[in-house]
Amino acid sequence: MVQPVTVEIAKGEMLTRVGLRSLLEACPDVTVVGEATDASSAIEVGLRIRPRVLIIDVQADPADAIAIIAAFHTRLPETQVIVLGTNLTDELIFGSVSAGAVGILLRDCDPQDLVDAVRAVSAGHAAIAPYPARRLVDWLVGIDVDRARQAEALLARLCDREREVLERMAQGLSNVEIARALYMSEGAVKAHISHILSKLGCTNRVQAVTLLRDSRLPH
Numbered sequence: 001m002v003q004p005v006t007v008e009i010a011k012g013e014m015l016t017r018v019g020l021r022s023l024l025e026a027c028p029d030v031t032v033v034g035e036a037t038d039a040s041s042a043i044e045v046g047l048r049i050r051p052r053v054l055i056i057d058v059q060a061d062p063a064d065a066i067a068i069i070a071a072f073h074t075r076l077p078e079t080q081v082i083v084l085g086t087n088l089t090d091e092l093i094f095g096s097v098s099a100g101a102v103g104i105l106l107r108d109c110d111p112q113d114l115v116d117a118v119r120a121v122s123a124g125h126a127a128i129a130p131y132p133a134r135r136l137v138d139w140l141v142g143i144d145v146d147r148a149r150q151a152e153a154l155l156a157r158l159c160d161r162e163r164e165v166l167e168r169m170a171q172g173l174s175n176v177e178i179a180r181a182l183y184m185s186e187g188a189v190k191a192h193i194s195h196i197l198s199k200l201g202c203t204n205r206v207q208a209v210t211l212l213r214d215s216r217l218p219h
Contacts, residue, residue, distance in 0.1 A: 005029060005052050006052045007032045007053045008045055008053070009036070009055050010035075012037050033049045033051055034048070043068065046072060046076050047076065050076060051079055056082070057107065062091055062206070063206050065096070066092075066099045066172075067172050069081050069083070070172025070209075073172070080122060081100060081103065082101070082103030082104070083104045084106070084107045090135060091206065093136065095209075095210065102126045103126065103127040103128065104128045105129050151212075152215040157199040165193060165196065167212070169209055170209045
């Protein structure tokens, strides 16, 4: 007998979580094994239950969602992530995929589309709605040598320690986790992040991590 696909739902509103659970558990080959209301609990629940699929519903600022995706990709690489959102901005689309998401759907998609996406990503495929898929194609077509070289030149401004901190940021680690990994105080980590953002001309962590990923594009 084939084991059902295990799913974790990360969403603040209880009614939405209940609706998603009801939809998915109506399918005999899918079972919801955990729910989370915020970023920290999503990772804690994930580490405990190790779901095959994580569905994360993005309400507003995509930065927290992207951090969760990166953390799952690093610490639970076997978990496949699907993003649901109403406003699929370029930041959310590119940031989610760069962080490791393999599914992006509109929140008001057909319920069957979500079920099909869970099955698809569980089987190792991608499940991306037409609009974000087109934006990703446009982005890939636009990749050029100058973009990678410009990112590389910016990153050359960082000292070795700042580069280490940035690498941990790209893994989705929190300040506390970075401090623990690099044997530093949390205050020192915050200072390094401030210097990193200043040197790179970034206003937030997502932009800095995106530059790091851009520097690794073929060139």
